[in-house]
Amino acid sequence: KNQVEQSPQSLIILEGKNCTLQCNYTVSPFSNLRWYKQDTGRGPVSLTIMTFSENTKSNGRYTATLDADTKQSSLHITASQLSDSASYICVVSARVGGSYIPTFGRGTSLIVHP
């Protein structure tokens, strides 16, 4: 069964500090991996997407890495801001026939304190 595990479940950091969120997956056949940011009460917004051949992708202060061999990904947030407080969701998609089937992680809840 395809699974996506995220850690930690929640994280509290001080404004200005860096942090790293983890995503381990067992999804096959792998198509791509996406990180989303979801603010409380709102829909998820895509941060990065990586295919099998990519191992790093940046979007401003967000940098995602992918190790397809160990089936691990991380999302690094640099110089955190209060607005980074949100849930971060890792989604790994498998290609099955003509469809792309997403498996969602349960998310990491990040709180940034001033």
Added chain:
Amino acid sequence: EAQVTQNPRYLITVTGKKLTVTCSQNMNHEYMSWYRQDPGLGLRQIYYSMNVEVTDKGDVPEGYKVSRKEKRNFPLILESPSPNQTSLYFCASTMGPSTSYEQYFGPGTRLTVT
């Protein structure tokens, strides 16, 4: 402005009373999906549609129906809602089935079934 809209945003209803949650996108996207999000479980796909008149089940389709008569609209129908369908629902759309395309989520519909 490119967007996915859902209505209503909040709904409280009683067991067995049929309801419809509407979803509309203005980006001419072919691929649309419905998800539910529950605490501790993350997002789970209910149904998806690859184009007009083409729909398929996701991970948790029981108790739900969908239709896709027009490209822009993808309503979610609960014929006989039950309390276990109390959840936060998101509609999403994307250019095509490949998740390499950007996926846009609606603002969410919070449904309570008593």
